Amino acid sequence: MAAENSKGEVNDLRRMTMIWVVLSVVADLLFWFLVGPHVPPGRMTETAVNNQRTFNVLLVIALPVLIGVWVYLGYAATMWSAKREGVAESVGGEGARTNRKVQVWWIALTSVIVIFLAGYGTFAVIAEHGSGGGEGPNPVWSPSGATQAETAALSGSSSWTPGHVLVVQVIGQQWKFTYRYPSFGGFESDKLVLPVNTEIAFNVTSLDVIHSFWAYQLSVKADANPQLNNVAYTETKHTGNFTVRCSELCGLWHGSMYNFGKVVSSTDFMNWASTTQSANAANTANLPPFAWTYVPDANGASGGWYPDGTVTPYSTVETYGSKTPAS
Amino acid sequence: MTETFDKSRGPSETPEEREFELRAQIGSIWSGGRLFIGMYTFLLASLVFSYFYLRSSNNGMEWRPHNQHAPLYYGWSIYLLTVAAALLAIYGQRRLRKGDVADFQVAGWTGVVCGLVALFLQIWEFQKLSFYPGASGYSSTFIGFAVMNIMSLVIGTYWLETTLARSLRLRRELGGDKPELSMAATAQEFRAGVASMAYFWGFLAIGGALLTAMFYVM
Amino acid sequence: MTISAERPTDVVASISAPPPSAASSWTQRPGWLSQHLGTAIVGAVLGYVLGHWFGNFVSSSYPYIANSGQNAIADALGLSVGVLGWLLGIGALNYPLAKMIGREGGEEPAVEGWSKYFRYSLDHKTVGMQYIVGVLLFMFTGGLLAMAIRTELLNPTTHVFSPDTYIKIVSEHGTIMMMMATSIIVGPLGNYLVPLMIGARRMAFPRIEAFSFWIFVAGYMVIFSALPFGGFPTGWTGYAPLQTQAGPGMVSYLLGFAVIGLGMMAAGFNIAVTIINYRAPGMTWSRLPIFVWSILATAALLTLATPVLFAGGLFGLLDKTIQTSFYVTEHGGSSYLWQNLFWFFGHPEVYIMALPGFGIVGEIMPVFTRKPLFAYKVAAAGMIGVALLSFFVWQHHLFQSGINPDMRPLFMLTTELISIPTGFIFLVGMGTLYKAKIRYEVPMLFCMALFFNFLIGGVTGVFLSDVPVNVTVHGGFFVLSHFHYTIMGGLLFAFMAGLYFWLPKMTGRMMNSRIGKWHFWTMFIFFNLTFFPMFVIGLLGQPRRVFTYASNLQGLNDFSSVSAFLLGISFLIFFANLMWSMFISPVKAPANPWDSLGLEWQTANPVPPYNFERIPVIMTDPYRYSEPGAPAFADMGDGLTQSSSTTSSDQA
Structure with a gap:
């Protein structure tokens, strides 16, 4: 995961990203247009409409997260299984122990998502007079x-x-x-x-x-x-x-x-x-x-x-x- | 208190290992004493929170109708006895560190008496209350406080008493006539335990100031 | 050994042995006359009778109480003195009483064989084994009640139980499972493994540790005693005023919480102090196994949050018995007081149930990936972060309750912030999997499943913390499904991973891997099939704890119920495996069946009474897998320094 840039490594990440992007886009679009309008609690009141929208926004953000982790887990589980022919031995050492870039990106990304969600929720609850709560x-x-x-x-x-x-x-x-x-x-x-x-x-x-x-x-x-x-x-x-x-x-x-x-x-x-x-x-x-x-x-x-x-x-x-x- | 190492069944110990174990045990007593104070703080904090929560809610204007007050003399007596016991425990602990076991024991037993009298007063006070438990928010929290204070006094007095009882049996290790022996492992552990106990009493005295002020003065 | 001795060794050698203790007393005699489970039961029964009589006696002058047929004072005193009698009978009070006459702890009788598991044992390994039986007893009781719930929910209008019985079952299920889950990993694996992992020969406070187990059992019985007392109708949350209104079963609930709370505090206290003080030389904080980090964070929560539960239970008991009005709004109390106290404990408790699971996967994954744990420091920071933040989120349980709304955005923020440190754990897990050669043994399967399940549980948690969405999902099956995903899908899967992984060490017998895989796949599939539909059921408007529901939801409910029954069968498979592998056809486990570098596998098997022949000296980081030439984790002092490079061969 560290400095060495072997071809296999690039391929793994690229494949995962491709699968992830395709699946996420498809899932998000399907959800937003097919399922979203029918998500409870419906559209009978202003708060229902807004709470439904908040739910849908949250799910549109959550789906790529879910799919990302699942794609990774699925990919890892199948491609890096010891049962598979020709899987390389694990490599330990400093490179496998930490990777500052990945860690910083992960923390930054999750923080941004979370703070955005909290901000969006706060905006929604204030704008909608307590959102019906x-x-x-x-x-x-x-x-x-x-x-x-x-x-x-x-x-x-x-x-x-x-x-x-x-x-x-x-x-x-x-x-x-x-x-x-x-x-x-x-x-x-x-x-x-x-x-x-x-x-x-x-x-x-x-x-x-x-x-x-x-x-x-x-x-x-x-x-x-x-x-x-x-x-x-x-x-x-x-x-x-x-x-x-x-x-x-x-x-x-x-x-x-x-x-x-x-x-x-x-x-x-x-x-x-x-x-x-x-x-x-x-x-x-x-x-x-x-x-x-x-x-x-x-x-x-x-x-x-x-x-x-x-x-x-x-x-x-x-x-x-x-x-x-x-x- | 940590338990002594079972040497009959244990593996052979090198001197270094024995030293390591001793230091770990003393450390455990030290950090255990502090952690216990931490736990106890959260327990008392729940009571303080309840007091101020009910006070500020004043539901049904029933926080403290008819200016209910617990008997002030009891409150002050209990608190002063607690402080006295705490001071005696701390004083005794300091004297013990200097090797003066007799001072520790005299101070300690006096402290036990203070604790027991405080305990008695805290229980007897139930007879003297001008309100019944469910009369108001204040009366409820007061009963909660009394129960917790009984618990604190029982724990503190018990802890003080056990160290004193132990010191009677440990006379030789604790120095006194042979100060060089006070470096013995049992003596070191014992002193660590006494220090934790004295800290706990100090904590009770300081926490008690807030609680006494809340329940008797405010 | 390189422990620096600050004093000349002859001083140490002159340490006088503690004075002979009460070795001659009858309690010290092993055999059926000494103290064991049987005497504890006798003590509990006698104590209950005595306490109940005394309660009736003291309240006999109050006709209002004496004639009510529901004397909560008698019930509470009966149960309290019963618990006291139980402790007296098992021998938990011998030492505290001996201390009053200045006696230091005597040596416990050397009990060997089966009978030691029924005694007040000071050996952390025995306590760990006792805990396994204890939590499994809890779990199967709660599980049977869950089966009853799902049976009732098969049909919206035709009922198996009366509403009274049903609500008792629901409440008892929730309470038992929650109390079980607080101890399910800390109790068995925490007590057993922490000293082995930190290279200690003992726990700091073995008597407090033994106390934590036996009072845990007493708490189980007190909570269970609610059923013969008529149950309680409040669910595990016990909200007042329903609590105030409820019958004598409520006393069992409140006292049960207080009693188990004592056990949780004791367990956390002992483990925290042990980890701080008994780490082997060289075991710096950055070399601590990640499981120990998780247990340390959990222990901190147990010690600091549980006193609040204890106080809440105490106030509730005072309300029920001597008629104070802590939770009675009409008389100056407040029902919100209970909600605040309960959730101030209750939310850290949720992480008490999550953190040990993270620790287990962090510990097990490197073994089966043959890679170092990725981002060790991030993992430890994540656990500390979760533990700290968990004290600042409790009001998200009260979003719709009518408390002051000003703080709602703040609690929404803190709650969502907690997903950042939780996300660290996913980073760690995924980083460890990266380009590994993964061996799929049963424990590894459970670890992978944890990430799958906990992801769903965690993401739905963000939905719940969002105030607008909370309006729809609060108090419904959505939240029910959410916490089953985190607690069962996370903690219970981790517990299973831990059992399959460490039972060979604890018992010297391998769990059958074939049945284990059957167990895993049935549990994983039917767990998801049971609980995933509940998200939909909740969104479609089914509140929790109902026994009548909208008829259009019958299909989903039936699907969930049938899956739940199959999930129950999966637990039977587990039980069968346990019986088969441990008793019927045991297979002797190799010394290090998974080829782990962990310290717990380096000592002899079965583990000697004092764990290590020599106190080990820790040389390096704990997870140096697949690193040729890396130094051994620990110098065991036996001259056989094992290099990690020799263990990197793949044995799958």
């Missing part, structure tokens, strides 16, 4: 209008018109998800219906143990923690159905903790929301006032009970957005 009670990457919408939701003065941020609360409990719509009187439903072309602010919390709200096709995932409001954003782009699953082990029926939601047109959504609001009005009156977190009382630690009497958000520090604390 849970940002906790005080999101740092919010889309415009989200903070106002959330503040309005908590103060009970929330309403929604198409084109604005829709605040939806996701409440996990053993073992189901329910959803509250503060912009429509705070009714609670076990159906998740969303308007299309709308920025959604999911406020995820739990009544008992940790769940994880995973709206698969929306590319939203946020852990539902008791006593904590975990905010995740996405922008719906297409109508359709999606699956919601719990992706954090939450006890016996964790596997059965799923339901389905749909993204519909703004008019359909308005119809559904106002119908449900009036249909559920009697129930809504019995619910605790809309808050970011709820504390079940001692008897209802895991049963979805709410406390008696008037309830205020349990903790003032848990309210949304320390930047603009709700009064």
